[in-house]
Amino acid sequence: MTQPAIAVTGLRKAYGDKVVLDGIDLRVARGTIFSLLGPNGAGKTTMVKILSTLLAADGGEMRVAGHGPARDADAVRAAIGVTGQYSAVDNLLTGRENLALMGDLHHLGRRASRRRADELLERFDLVEAGRKPASAYSGGMRRRLDLAMTLVGDPEVIFLDEPTTGLDPRSRRTMWKTIRDLVAGGVTIFLTTQYLEEADQLADRIAVLDGGRLIAEGTADELKRLIPGGHILLRFTDPAAVSTAVHALADAALGEDGLSLRVPSDGGVRSMRDLFARLDDLSIDVAEMSVHTPDLDDVFLTLTGRNDLEPQR
Template sequence: MADTAITVEGAEKTYGDKKALDGLDLTVARGTVHGVLGPNGAGKTTLVRVLSTLLRPDAGRVEVAGHDVVREAYAVRLRIGLLGQHAALDEELGGRQNLELFGRLHHLGARRARARAGELLERFDLTDTGRKAVRQYSGGMRRRLDLAASLITEPEVLFLDEPTTGLDPRGRAEVWASVRSLVGGGTTVLLTTQYLEEADQLADRISVVDAGRVVAEGTADELKAETGGDRIDVTLRHAGQLGAAVALLPLTGVSVDADRRLLSAPVTDRMEALSGVVRALKEAGIEAEDVALRRPTLDEVFLHLTGDDRRVKEAA
């Protein structure tokens, strides 16, 4: 379809007796960021390698930018960019030299490679550092240069495989801003990540992958709603008032955490629930330290959908 950048139907890939992809289905709309979340070993990196023609699927139909990844692999490669988990830069060369090198490797020719390097250095705010050796770059600058290198051929579809692993918050924010700019210019981005905040910030839609299959898909808000919707949390000043508060508050399905003096309950009408709770507490003379509305985080969605009760890790 003209408005679809990536189509995956029943993709399978097996390593020995382990199925990395087990009938995976995925559709990505053009000009969007599509996030792929999943625990270690879920099949995320295998999926990216299949989509970028680095691996052949054992079964299924996989198309990128309207071309089959097996029968038309060369056509796919002309239309994609790939930013892997590890930088593909020469540490001793300058930023401009790296980009020109990538341009020559992609057969752009010397003149076009120089021009494209200049365009990308300016686009990623690296012009002033273009002559500096990459080993002198900060983590965020290095990752932005790596991202620029993946765009040397102006790809229609860009694969970002855990692009901010190991970066500090400033570096991650720099990469996020660059990704938003790319999508604003019409590039389609497939993003795999274990930084759940990253998917929440960037992705138009999210697919949760587990054991080689997509187990849930939707916007961040839709996935959060499936996990339980909105909740109200009430932290009391005195633990001895917990019982009275449970009896008096206009809430159902209340859970109690006595150690934290916390009451929590699902709500449907956020503002009505908030005003009702505040009014009931005031009328009963029950002191609250905090009353807050919240939605499930993507961490909670991730753990709920993958059945993983381990702490979510931020590194692959």
């Protein structure tokens, strides 16, 4: 089997009597986006700091890009990139100078650093802005430059800690495209975010952290199916078909228009297949069908009983 990009077993961290991470187990497959959700102060940033060698764990086993953060921190640092909540851009330098400085820190050599800077300015549509001081950049441009700086060392794994906080919707979607492009190129992304739609749009797998523990993990669709309230809406054109369906589906609720039925469902393939098999056996024709499942807001509220995440609007 392919070795995971990140493997964590029994990760623990406490500050005095306050337990922040209480026996965390997780696996992140290579070339995927893994998103960690949780209330404010849940320990998301602490986990990123531990996995990126910036903070020591109290216990547990970890492998990042095949290396142990505690035993082989230099190898981990060589394989990862980190874009934190707050920009690491130097406002006094131009965009190109910021990138070239990162190249120097990675010991690329002067010529290679400048060449890499030019490649990344082109990739992130910052060629013209690259000649201007970073203090003149918009929020979206600064985040793109920040991520470009993370890529100077060509990392295998990138930790993105709330990368789109404060960005307008257009800049946020531009960042989403950039993240998808990175993963298409084989990079693994470990994403923490306050925006539920961001996790829904980007993540291959999502974990919910609360009270120091992972209380749920799965794809966005799998998590949504954990929460009651999902249903399939059936619409009919023939009142007789509606009447037959109502009697056949004891758990269905008739709509106010008299031509629609709301059937409880988790939205899974099996439940949909079973429903349509029942309708087909009775020769009931359905004019239109739509699936409605809870969103990640519902998942977060139900699993944690809190509303500390900020839904994107």
